[in-house]
Amino acid sequence: MCGIVGATGTAAVQATLLEGLSRLEYRGYDSAGIAIQNTSNGAFNRVRVVGKVQQLVDQLEQKPISGSAGIAHTRWATHGKPSERNSHPHMLDGRLTLVHNGIIENFLELRADITARGGRFESDTDSEVIVHLVAEFIHGGMNLAEAVRRGMSKLEGAFAIGLMSSAERGQIVAAKRGCPLVIGIGKNANFIGSDVLSLRSFTDRFLFLEDDELAVLDSEQVTIFDGDGNQVDRATEIVLDQGDRIDKGGYRHFMEKEIHAQPESIRNTLEGRITSSEVVAQTFGIEAVDVLEKTEALTIVGCGTSFYAALVARYWIEDLARVPCDAEIASEFRYRNAALPKNSLFLSLSQSGESADTIAALRLAQTRDYLHTMNIGNVTTSTLMRDSDSAIAMRAGVEVSVASTKAFTTVLVDLLLLALVLARTRGFPGEEEREIVRALHTLPEKIEQVLGLKERMQTLAEEFVTKKHVLFLGRGTHYPIAMEGALKLKELSYTHAEGYPAGELKHGPLALVDRKMPVVAVAPSNELLRKVQSNLQEVRARGGKLYVFTDEGTEFVPGPDVTIIEVPEVHRVLSPIVYTIPLQLLAYHIAVHKGTDIDQPRNIAKSVTVE
């Protein structure tokens, strides 16, 4: 999704802006641009490219731009196709320039009004209306900051913006509503960025804007104003570098590195959160025991992979704690008038902490009668982690690949810990908790063992390269894992894939099964195994080709149309976590064979900051 970076200082900023942009690449984008102010006359030099940040770097190497203040952008097209004229920064008469992340929902009306007043648009974007609106207020005699504040009041939708004017040299005005934007405080320089990571090389001191606030930056100071123009005092926060290195560490792709990091990320998320025999309740906040004791129902929301984690959690929470639990797609929840059971806990899941739909779901929950709002996230400075009543870190480490892997398995671990603490408040037997906790201690080694399936998945992947459709089946907690396996395959290899509960097969999807249709089954040894085996017979009877992930001794018989992949045996509660890994490996290797853009698949983004 679009990324913003800006810098104003006493030294040249081109390299700073390019470094910031390269740190935002993981979010997904299709074009990039930069505008730097010539501080002696206030004029802007702008370069925009369709494609990668590296192309911008190459162009600027040939013809560098000097200047000590500028803004830059990576664009993920929403309104108007990826093209140079639709790329940011947008500019008006060479005097005003803008970068924007988000969507202006009333842009058509605004554009019509501005056009009627004589404004001329150069792009098809919604963003360009902002620069026109602000320019009109400047023409009316306002300074840049005041014009931006007035302009904002006309905008509907979500935005993070950075603007510069030739009249106010060395000044950046930044504002946000519903989209992420952070301010970095440096020495003789100040910065704006879409996240802390983008500014990580320049500072560890940050200011966080609230919605509808505006910041005015120059090389010496940052001043924040609220929507009415009153100055706001905001404490600087130190965000320490957690040693997350943004490199591939010898792997071909970030995704491959992140798949292989899972033993370590799971070890990290467990650290200090389990003793030898039980889960530490304070993991979920000081008031956790009190809140969980009062909790009579849960609503868990998330998007994509985070939603699948919510679905697994629903099985765990209802099974272990016997507490009713709803798992919802955030974009549905936010517009649904959901009935709210008494004493409900609202839990949001989000790797980025900036998914617009999940934030909107939290905002809705904050207006309803929830007992408490909680978030499990991977970015401690994110909106969801900051704005929920309590927040628990996944500790997955930075996840760069657009396709989520280690964030999914770590959030599953945290959700299981939550289910166990909740279960304890409902009298769950200590011996059973001990048994699961003992199994959790061995989980990282189990994951290491499953990663040993890498070569097997590499070879198996060849059989999928020419397939147009793949069906993934599972039951119980493995039904969401089947959906997650299908999502990984879609995202990475652009192969159509569906995840289904195996029991639903005969209610429709069986019609798709023929010799050309691979069917991947997630079938660990548990109380549903016999049921899954019967469902798979239905596939065999129609000539479907089966790939069964199962553990030793499950009596699946390999044959020309049945491939068995043995997964190390694990406590039944933990199997959804373990069975995720081979499906990640399979999707990854199919994508390698197909030669797709694995870390940044087409059309999708890491941090989905627009609705």
Ligand code: AGP
């Ligand atoms: C996962 O592989 C996807 N890229 C996507 O579904 C993602 O999980 C979703 O956009 C939610 O993101 P979040 O966890 O950052 O909120």
